[in-house]
Amino acid sequence: MNYAMNYALETRGLCKRFGAIEVTKSVDLKIEHGARHALIGPNGAGKTTLVNLCTGMFKPSSGAILLNGSDITSVSAQRRVGGGLVRTFQINTLFNGLTVAENLAIPVAQRLGRSWKPWGRSSGDAAVAADVVRLMDELNLLALASKKIADLAYGQRRLVEIAIAMALEPKVLLLDEPAAGIPNGESGMILDLLERLPDAMSIVFIEHDMNLVFRFARRISVLVEGAVLIEGSVDEIRKDQRVRDVYLGRRHHD
């Protein structure tokens, strides 16, 4: 490999068709190590589809996906997680009948390779339990440890959604609208969390809340109708007329 630099995550000419409809059109995305990269675009621009393609929930029609330089296009979704590629969901996808601590013990045990042990405590051993406690402590979830997900408030569930991903200690983390559905006043809670993520972790996130995007992102890709319209730094995007037209446009024309 003679790349001067390989990317944490890269897509090359990624396409996805559902029947005759092309939802992803030759997307070339380059996510650097330690990136804070936002994917923005109007509804239906294909942002979530792109995340689904990267994490292996959809098979691409053509193109390639590279994780830390190696081709993972035909690797199963489950194996990609083992390679350090982890996502969260726009709609909470949690273990609803289990407690918060159990929700976190599952990914921690998985990461520490204890999840096949058919005896002993469900928390595995002291290492798993300690890690679960550390995570909950960091996210201020300790008080909720023994509550079942079904008994939590929406914002708290949103935190658990991200906490499960963090418990896997990913190299690349894809956040699909982490603040979705959270009232404006409470989105600070999510922002705090995002800002405390380790610097070495590469983060790609989809978000509609522009305040959040501009505060947290260092680079932004704008997706329109399945293709990347423009990619650049926060300032470049902020100034770009095309982005204003397409994405923020309506407000200006009113």
Add this chain to the structure above:
Amino acid sequence: MKFRLVPALLAGCSLVCGMSAAHADEVRIGVIASFSGPYSTWGKHIKEATDLYVAQQNGKVGQHTVRVIYKDVGGNNPARARQLAEELVVRDKVQYIAGLEFTPTAMAVADVATQARVPTVINNSGTSGVLARSPYLLRSGYTQWMVATPLAQWTAAQGAKRVFLAAADYAPGADAIAAYRKAFTAAGGTIVGELRIPLNTTDFSTYMQKAREARPDTMYMFMPVGPLSVAFIKAYVERGLDKAGIKLEATAETEESELAGYGDAAAGIVTALHYSPAGTTPANQQFVNGLKQKYGQDRIPNVGSISAYDSMQMIFQMIRATDGKRDGDKAMAAIKGYKWESPRGPVTVDPSTRELVQNVYIRRVEKVNGAYVNQPFKTYPAIRDPGTKVQ
């Protein structure tokens, strides 16, 4: 709360146990039959005939009161049959067991009979050799060998040359086919084809096609009484095998309680069986009229009724012989060679095999007074089970 429950239960139990220890002079008979489930017709017939016999004897053998305890096995469930037999012996302290409608349930009870030395009269099991399972087993029914052999002989005597055999694919079916084949070929006839039909069959037309292609002059069928028999015979008529001149022969399939379900399809079928409710002997009149008086005019006995009735005859004889005491060996010694005039005709318990030696009647389904019956027209007297010797 929970702990107060336990002494209460204990007290309740001891009360029940105490009660069952009373009445030293009561002889108990356990009857295991299907009172629920798809085969509940069996249980109904068995219970009615049993109750009739006991009532006709005023519930007594000499000084001894007889009590019958019924247990519901709910179909062909050998595990439950064994459990019920154990309970009858252990809890109800019965001296005799009767009932049992299927070979597997009969076999499941066999070693309880041996262990507890309880004479057990199997009401219905068509397989030869079942009685070898325990020295305490008796059978008040018949075996497939017993009825299929005379039927094949009669068929050959009528000049039939080519017979097609169709039987349900389980042990009595295999016996029926083997018996018929042996007797018919011995009489110089040819078996032109043979079908073992799975028990889960619903549509028989394919098999009718096979039978038709073999161009027999007679088809002999064996199916369990019930939906399979009805569907088989209807398919036989619908396929026009009757019009093509292929005669149909059977054994118990055309029993009177089911005949209404056939409509006109069963008319003319020739069967061989150890009993016909249309028989005219005084013993049979007393039996048939007794049932009608007790349970209504529409009651017609079937193989289950006659078996249950005669099993009580055998058990009452054993009670007489032992003077009501629990002595399985003495009872068994007394029953061997026992002769009596049953509604089915003269019957003897074969001292060597413990099987019944009985008449077999060739019968034809005919309309009498507006309803179909199995009209007997020829008797093969004193048939011993040919299957027991063969094996």
Add this chain to the structure above:
Amino acid sequence: MSSMFASLLTVLFDGVAFGMILFLISVGLSITMGVMRVVNLAHCGFAMTGGYLTYALTAQMDLPFAAAVPLAVLGTMAIGAVLERTVYAWVYGQSELGQVLMTIGLTFVMIAAANALFGSSIQNIPVPQGLRGSVQAGPLALPVYRLFLIAVAAACGALIWFALERTEAGARLRAAVDNARMAGCIGINVKTLFALTFAVGCGFAGLGGALGADIFPLEPFYALHYLVPVLIVVSVGGLGSIKGTLAASLLLGLIDTLGRYYLPAGGGIVIYLATLLMLLVRPHGLFGRPA
């Protein structure tokens, strides 16, 4: 050679006739399971209801066959509608297991009721004279009653297809199948629609039970005996697909009949093996869509 060909044709004819009765009994279940997503193990009980009603009307009340069958179908529909609004409504939101439990319980009640009302032995529905016997078609002797069954089932299939594809009510139903909540939002009265659909589904089952009694004899355990083949037809065909149910019925009817003819020893196994393979390859059935 020609006689072999004639046998093959006869066997094929039997397979088609058997398949068409299966279709008649199963199609209602396919629609209701497709629309309401209820695992309805009591469906054969409705077929049995239709059969027993026809029996009661013909054999016990001496009505002619042609009048008794439609009345029995209407009666089954009424019973179906009442049950849909009561016991079935209780389990719409519940898990598949709750539905299994409730519908098995309902089946038990139906069996016990049939046993109490009509006894445990088989009841015969007398077929009118004109439908008995067989017609000669070349070398083949085709039973009139089976021809009649095929014709009725085909007509029912066509009727359902027309109602679903060409009528306003059918369009509403298809909308409700796709998305019940959305259908409710655009002003479709989902409750009434469901009750009506359920009743119609039961009606077809009742028709199958009444007309098919010659092949599936009528007795209280009918409701359980024929459940397995009916469930197989519905799942192989794909929930909610009329085309699929028809194809699966014919396919299974033919496989079963041909298997029994050419492989009598393994007669019972062939059909289940075929079902296993089909469902492994297409878990959602031949024409089903993933839920």
Add this chain to the structure above:
Amino acid sequence: MNLQPRTLLPAAALPHYRLGAMDVLPWIAAIVAFFAFDTYLSLGAQILVMVIFGLSLDLALGFAGINTLGHAAFFGVGAYAAGYWNLHVSPEPLGGLLAGGMAAGVVGLLSGWLLLRTHGLALLMLTMVVTVLLHEVANAWGSVTGGADGLSGVMPDPLFGVFQFDLFGKTAYLYALGVLFLVFLVVRTVVNSPFGLSLRGIRENTRRMHLVGASVHLRLVAAYALSAFLAGIAGGLGAQITRTVSLDRLTFQLSGDILIMLIIGGVGRLYGAFIGIPLYMLMLDRAAEVNPFHWMFFVGLALILLVRFAPGGLMALDERRRRAAQEGTQ
């Protein structure tokens, strides 16, 4: 950071089915029953066999969330294997039990590998088809299974060479109780373990489980095979106790029955089988004594009402009552 994790976490956070007074209750009840109802031990032993069967189903259905209408397949295969072992290999009971378990476990492994890629209705139907298929095979394969007549004359040697299987069912009852205890320990250990937690994770959210990087299919197959193994033990035990094996051990109806009994008690609760199965079997036994012609009506009605008023089974009813009481005091 020097946290003591276990002290920081409340016990309910990573709930571990701790042994308490309630856990002794079923076993005390079983032993009291042994002395108090010594003429009911045959029925008692059969109930214990079904409780083992129910526990095995709970592992697959309640904890791993595998919807199945085909668990009788494993019970039946275990029964036939143990029966065959007894007749043709060795009448020693423990070896026969293991043979039953192993045979069922292998069938579970193979069928699970094929079937567990599907879910929902397709899985329900496939498991049902496997059962009816095996039923047909058992029916056709007379030389091994005895066909429709089944296997009879199964005569296990005395247990441990000492305890004869007696007519009163004393040995059978205690034998079944011992096996039940061992099976209970296995199931309890597995569902409480990290593996058990991952099974519950699959039950709660299969999609997320994939994206936590867990091998969902492998885990389900492992749980299914273990569950099949335990069901096979139950089947083998039944064969030894009743000394017969018949086709009714391998029917769709038996799958339905065990499902009903387990759901009545409560699914995924470990003790659901201990409540639902004795209740249902005792009810059936009593109904058969009182009025067998109409028992189905009342059983059916009870099931419908149960679904209406106690959707999660009887144990859920108890849970709801406790929760309501808790909320009342707060």
